[in-house]
Amino acid sequence: MSSTKVVILVLVLIAVVYIVFVSRGALSGEKQGPVSKDEAMKIVKETPAWAKSLGGFFNSRRPKLVLERARYTTNSEETVKPDADNQFRNATFHLIQGTAHIKYVDSTEKAANLNKQEFDLLCLHNEDDTCSGSIVALKSGGKLTITCTSNPCRIDIE
């Protein structure tokens, strides 16, 4: 087979594969995911394994929210300092014992439903277990309140 024919064949193959890819996207008809708490949990549950492994790989490099302590056993209130370098800083709370309530109020203006972040930590050993939860601190920082709703309680920070 001449080189011209090989090139034509390759170009046709590329075109066919490309059309298949584009058609797949066009026919999926997906819309942007809603941003309610329940939908967010559903999306995390449905996240493919490759994305989770990617998260594990990048975990040590993510911008972390540094809190005063790594473990909380009593009610606590602390101010999260502003950080101009990081738009998003995560902190994940793991409930080890008892039950707790986490509330974070961010000072950033127009941050929609990220201004007030609030959730309960309780381990019920069922499908909707909320043994751990994360908050996101934005550039301007804010105020974090940890309330132990049972005694004793222990929360570890990742």
Next chain:
Amino acid sequence: MDELRKPFFIAALALFLCVVLVEVGSAMWLDFGTAKTAQLASALNADTPGYGILYLSFLDSLVFYVVLLIGLALLIPERIQGRIQGCVTLVVTFFGCLGTIVAIFSALLVLIIMVSLLLAPIFGTIAYLAVYGSFDRSGAAVTLSLIMALKFAAAICLVLAQQRFLQNKGLVLLILTSFLGNLIISFLHNFVPIVLVSITDALGGIVVAIVAVIWAIFFMIFAIISIVKAIH
């Protein structure tokens, strides 16, 4: 038969230039988010992604540069071109390589933020969905299709200009890599759930940029060899 058909060659050159311009300009007309998410991203001063198509320009700039070098041979005498080509290629690929590496790290940074937000329920995921959860998949598909069509036309014009270009394995491989880059980005845009497209788009951009760096290093080595030969 052995002569270069200049009109086809100039058309190919112009089309490759158009490809690069469309890729670079894509960030201006593609809206990678709804008005609501764009407002939030702007309030948070967060970068919204759109790396895949933009980073294709690193690879396609190399294609354009190689075709331009072939074209310059028509205007500049062979003796002079032999002397300056190595130096110019070395400078272009060196700075191109540096720029691409910086771009890779910038995309990597955003990728780390996106992935860590997505996998930090509840509020990390909400933040991810609010800022990065939407992607203009149809707009990106239209742009990629335009780029693909331009590349096809350019490749055909190049063959029509001179069939012996097909014997230039380096050029053929580079153009095929450019097509492959398009396919990779298209695949990553269309084969994942819509909420993950921002992540796969950044991933695709990084992959394409790494391929461009490999090609740039390849050209840099040949440029150094050519300079050493010219000195001797």
